Amino acid sequence: AGAKAEVDRLYGEAEAATERYNAARENTRRLRAEVDRAQDRAARTQEGVNRMRDTLGAMAGAQYRSGAVDPSVQLLLSSDPDSYLERAAFLDREGERRAALLSRLRGAART
Numbered sequence: 001a002g003a004k005a006e007v008d009r010l011y012g013e014a015e016a017a018t019e020r021y022n023a024a025r026e027n028t029r030r031l032r033a034e035v036d037r038a039q040d041r042a043a044r045t046q047e048g049v050n051r052m053r054d055t056l057g058a059m060a061g062a063q064y065r066s067g068a069v070d071p072s073v074q075l076l077l078s079s080d081p082d083s084y085l086e087r088a089a090f091l092d093r094e095g096e097r098r099a100a101l102l103s104r105l106r107g108a109a110r111t
Contacts, residue, residue: 045108045111048108049105049108049109052101052102052104052105052108053105055101056098056101056102056105059094059098
């Protein structure tokens with residue numbers, strides 16, 4: 001009777017251990033799937049960061065190549081002030097776009 005009780009107790013412990021093992025295995029599977037999804041999101045975010053850096057780099061290169069001259073001097077030397085002012089307004093909008101892109105780049109880099 002004592003041996004049977006000990007065997008029953010050991011079977012109960014084995015069953016509980018098996019249930020904990022199965023739960024841990026399921027939890028591991030779930031966590032691995034979460035890690036895979038997080039890695040995919042991180043890779044997509046990094047791709048976006050790289051694209052934004054390339055865009056900003058191209059913009060900076062173009063600005064450098066154009067040789068930054070003081071806008072008031074450009075206006076003074078312009079043969080067509082209206083055209084200059086239209087171009088200045090366009091460049092102002094481009095500057096705002098660059099600032100927004102840079103802000104998004106910073107946010108993506110933090111993410």
